[in-house]
Amino acid sequence: MKPATCTRRIEFDAAHRVMGHEGKCRNLHGHRYAVEATFSATSLDPLGRVVDFGVIKERLGQWIDTNWDHTTILYDKDAALGKAIATETGQEIFYLPQNPTAENMADYLLHTICPELFGNLPIACLSLRLYETPNCYAESHI
Numbered sequence: 001m002k003p004a005t006c007t008r009r010i011e012f013d014a015a016h017r018v019m020g021h022e023g024k025c026r027n028l029h030g031h032r033y034a035v036e037a038t039f040s041a042t043s044l045d046p047l048g049r050v051v052d053f054g055v056i057k058e059r060l061g062q063w064i065d066t067n068w069d070h071t072t073i074l075y076d077k078d079a080a081l082g083k084a085i086a087t088e089t090g091q092e093i094f095y096l097p098q099n100p101t102a103e104n105m106a107d108y109l110l111h112t113i114c115p116e117l118f119g120n121l122p123i124a125c126l127s128l129r130l131y132e133t134p135n136c137y138a139e140s141h142i
């Protein structure tokens with residue numbers, strides 16, 4: 001029998017834009033994003049869990065709250081815009097190494113952030129969905 005997986009949903013608000021987009025997404029705009037992170041373990045813990053849902057909230061939820069919630073997420077090549085926003089508002093800009101599409105944001109959380117946050121536990125984040133709107137999400141897999 002394959003062990004169960006568990007999934008936690010985390011929502012946040014942020015602004016972004018997609019450099020080079022053919023349409024409206026090149027404009028700076030915001031979303032109510034949602035992340036659904038799915039974890040697996042080789043075996044369940046003594047209480048019968050992959051991991052306590054609270055641990056996902058404490059680690060991934062805290063990282064998102066600190067780094068992405070109510071921020072502007074930009075491609076690092078978009079630094080001129082970032083500098084203008086930071087100068088005008090004083091807010092921190094979060095720069096991604098790629099365009100901040102839902103696909104790239106999901107990939108960054110799954111492959112860069114989750115291993116840092118959960119590397120000391122016997123679990124792995126298998127897949128991560130990032131909803132840009134209630135109707136649209138991208139999913140990254142290990």
Ligand SMILES: [Zn+2]
Pocket residue numbers: 016025029030031132
């Ligand atoms: Zn967008």
